[in-house]
Structure formats: structure tokens, C-alpha cells
Amino acid sequence: MRCIRCRATANVEVRRHRSAFCAACYPGWFRTQVERTIEAEGMFSREQRVLVAISGGKDSLALWHSLLELGYQADGMYIRLGIGNYSQHSQGASERFAAKHGLKLHQVDLKEEYGFVVPQLRNQREGKPCAACGTVKRYHFNKVAVDLGYDVVATGHNLDDEAATLFGNVIHWQTDFLGRQGPVLESTHPKLARKVKPLYRLAERDTAAYAVIERIEYILEECPMAVGAKSLEYKDALNALEERQPGLKHRFLVGFLRNGRKAIAVDGAVEIRECRECGQPTTGEVCSYCRMRERKRRQVEARQGGRPRAG
Amino acid sequence: MKVTILPARESREVDAGDVGQLLKVLKLHQDAYLVIRSDEILTRDVRLRSTDEVEVWPVISGGSA
Numbered sequence: 001m002r003c004i005r006c007r008a009t010a011n012v013e014v015r016r017h018r019s020a021f022c023a024a025c026y027p028g029w030f031r032t033q034v035e036r037t038i039e040a041e042g043m044f045s046r047e048q049r050v051l052v053a054i055s056g057g058k059d060s061l062a063l064w065h066s067l068l069e070l071g072y073q074a075d076g077m078y079i080r081l082g083i084g085n086y087s088q089h090s091q092g093a094s095e096r097f098a099a100k101h102g103l104k105l106h107q108v109d110l111k112e113e114y115g116f117v118v119p120q121l122r123n124q125r126e127g128k129p130c131a132a133c134g135t136v137k138r139y140h141f142n143k144v145a146v147d148l149g150y151d152v153v154a155t156g157h158n159l160d161d162e163a164a165t166l167f168g169n170v171i172h173w174q175t176d177f178l179g180r181q182g183p184v185l186e187s188t189h190p191k192l193a194r195k196v197k198p199l200y201r202l203a204e205r206d207t208a209a210y211a212v213i214e215r216i217e218y219i220l221e222e223c224p225m226a227v228g229a230k231s232l233e234y235k236d237a238l239n240a241l242e243e244r245q246p247g248l249k250h251r252f253l254v255g256f257l258r259n260g261r262k263a264i265a266v267d268g269a270v271e272i273r274e275c276r277e278c279g280q281p282t283t284g285e286v287c288s289y290c291r292m293r294e295r296k297r298r299q300v301e302a303r304q305g306g307r308p309r310a311g
Numbered sequence: 312m313k314v315t316i317l318p319a320r321e322s323r324e325v326d327a328g329d330v331g332q333l334l335k336v337l338k339l340h341q342d343a344y345l346v347i348r349s350d351e352i353l354t355r356d357v358r359l360r361s362t363d364e365v366e367v368w369p370v371i372s373g374g375s376a
Contacts, residue, residue: 001354011352015342020354057372160371205342208370209352212345220318222372235371239340 012209016247023213030210034066034198041183043196048151050074053141056090058211058218059156061097075104079140082117089219108140130229139289145193157197160204163249164234179265189272189281312363331355343371
């Protein structure tokens with residue numbers, strides 16, 4: 001296979017585009033895709049300050065790297081989730097990347113600052129904390145972005161993430177989520193940061209190849225809490241289809257964003273108010289983050305109250 | 312050839328003529344893995360020799376972002 005740009009031996013095939021690139025031409029192609037997406041969706045400009053949500057994985061570090069190469073003002077933010085060795089490794093990868101490139105990395109430590117860790121948030125029915133972990137991340141990325149005056153929060157969600165989320169929302173007909181899914185989530189409240197996904201048209205394989213070629217040291221291991229997660233099953237099902245029909249994931253997602261979302265989105269803005277407990281934006285009286293923490297606090301109290309007393 | 316599958320670094324001896332065939336033998340989706348030889352990513356048409364040593368890197372991550 002030959003590079004479509006210079007005819008050298010190719011290293012990365014992008015089957016959905018019927019293209020292939022050598023290691024020298026690939027990073028330029030990747031960054032052009034990122035820049036086109038940012039411009040086409042009006043995500044942000046080079047004058048604005050971007051807070052990149054960093055996990056230590058390939059997507060967030062590839063995003064941060066490409067934004068800097070493209071000349072955007074991007075700082076990082078990492079949340080210490082307290083997931084044993086996995087968190088230690090991901091924190092190390094994030095800190096080393098920031099140090100190597102002389103970048104600012106904000107950090108929030110859940111245990112030290114808030115008194116809990118993500119494994120404590122396991123759902124009692126499913127035994128997984130993934131949904132609660134998502135709530136924690138969205139809450140803190142938003143809070144830090146607003147508190148420190150960033151114009152936008154950028155996450156490393158890629159084509160596979162977005163197609164799998166869409167697949168799951170369609171299977172369960174989560175029409176409220178379907179109406180909101182997209183590469184840009186506008187701010188509808190002064191305390192709600194604008195959120196964007198500049199990698200949403202690039203596949204996971206594309207971001208991994210970019211990280212390998214650019215010698216970005218990222219954590220390869222999977223979050224131990226996510227083993228058996230539904231999102232992984234959806235990705236596996238979509239990859240089985242993509243194997244026979246290259247471009248299927250792209251058509252599924254982009255087709256939905258062009259045609260499907262409009263038909264599902266509900267007219268009229270949802271009223272946003274400030275949480276009675278923490279003051280962060282929410283649609284209810286108390287935000288999902290505070291409700292989740294209160295629920296866990298009660299569970300802990302109930303367990304402690306149920307223990308037989310010594311003596 | 313010697314194949315090392317990451318992240319667990321599980322090693323196996325596999326007979327395959329090219330990268331595409333290797334992934335088929337291992338029953339792995341080509342969109343979910345990178346095949347790497349001597350720090351170079353290989354496309355699916357690259358011929359493999361019995362003396363080659365390659366690594367298979369997963370690219371899929373899960374959970375809630």
C-alpha cells in the first residue's frame with residue numbers, strides 16, 4: 001500500500017476514506033482533519049483559551065498535542081479519580097506529557113479535596129461506576145473551566161465513542177439524550193462552559209496511530225472499572241459491521257447529526273438554575289453530582305449503622 | 312512469527328502471510344488494533360516472515376468519558 005500524498009510505503013490505512021499515509025505524511029493529515037472540524041463547527045478560535053480534559057489515554061493526549069501543533073491556546077486538566085494503579089499510571093502519563101511540552105496541567109484530587117474516590121460510586125445493580133464517573137468528570141471539568149475563565153472545554157471523544165453512544169441511545173430510545181448529542185454543546189448559563197469534541201470525525205484507530213507516530217507516551221491499559229461496560233460491547237458490534245462495510249460508523253453518526261437529530265430535538269430551551277447545595281448549574285433543584293454524593297453518604301451511613309457493635 | 316498482544320504482553324507463535332491474515336487468525340477486528348513491527352505501524356497488506364516479531368496494540372477504550 002502506498003501513501004496517497006508521497007507514494008512512499010504507507011503505515012496507516014484509513015479505510016473509510018479509501019486512503020493510506022506514510023508515517024511522515026500522516027500527522028499532517030490528522031491535524032488537518034482536527035482543524036477542519038474545529039472550523040466547520042465553529043468550536044473555537046486561536047484567540048480563545050481552551051481547557052482540554054486529560055485522562056492520560058491516547059485520545060486526550062493526541063487532542064492536546066494536535067491543538068498545540070495547530071497553534072491553539074490549550075491547557076490541560078486531569079482528575080485524580082482514585083482507581084488504584086490505573087489512576088497512578090494515567091496521572092503519570094498526563095504529568096510527563098505536560099512537563100515534556102512545558103504545558104499547564106490543572107488537577108483535582110477527589111480524595112483529598114472531596115473525600116471520595118470513583119470505585120466507591122459503583123452502581124449497586126450493574127456493579128460499575130462508569131455513569132457516576134462521567135457525572136464527576138463533567139462536573140469538575142465544567143467547574144474549573146468556569147472558575148478559571150476558559151472559553152471552552154475540549155474532550156477527546158472520537159468517532160467510535162460517539163457512534164457507540166448513539167447506538168446505545170437508539171437501542172434504548174433515549175430521545176432526550178439523542179436530541180442533545182453532538183460535537184458542540186452550547187453554554188446556556190453563565191456557569192455552564194461550552195463543550196466541544198474536535199476528534200468526533202476521527203476513529204480510535206486514527207488517534208492511536210497519531211499517538212504512536214508522534215511518540216506520545218499514553219496509557220494503553222483499559223480502566224479496570226470499564227471491563228464489560230456496555231459501551232465496549234457497542235463498539236465491538238459496530239467494528240464487526242465496519243469490517244465488512246468501511247465507513248459505516250461515520251455514515252451512522254454523521255447521518256444522524258445531519259438528518260436525525262433535528263427530528264428528535266425538542267423545541268425550547270431547558271431552564272437552567274443553580275444547585276441549592278453547590279451553586280453549579282442544573283435542571284433540577286439539586287444537581288446530579290450532589291444527589292449522587294448524598295445517595296452514597298446515606299448508603300455508607302446505613303452500612304455503618306447496620307454493623308453489630310463490638311463488646 | 313512471534314506475536315505479542317498488548318497490554319498484557321501475551322506472546323504467541325502464529326502462522327500468517329500478511330497483517331490482514333494475522334488479525335483474522337487472532338480473530339481481531341482490524342479497526343480495533345494496530346500491528347507494529349520495529350516501531351513501525353504496518354498496513355494490512357504487509358507481508359510477514361516467520362522470523363518477524365510483531366506487537367498487536369488495542370486501540371479501543373471504554374467506560375464513560
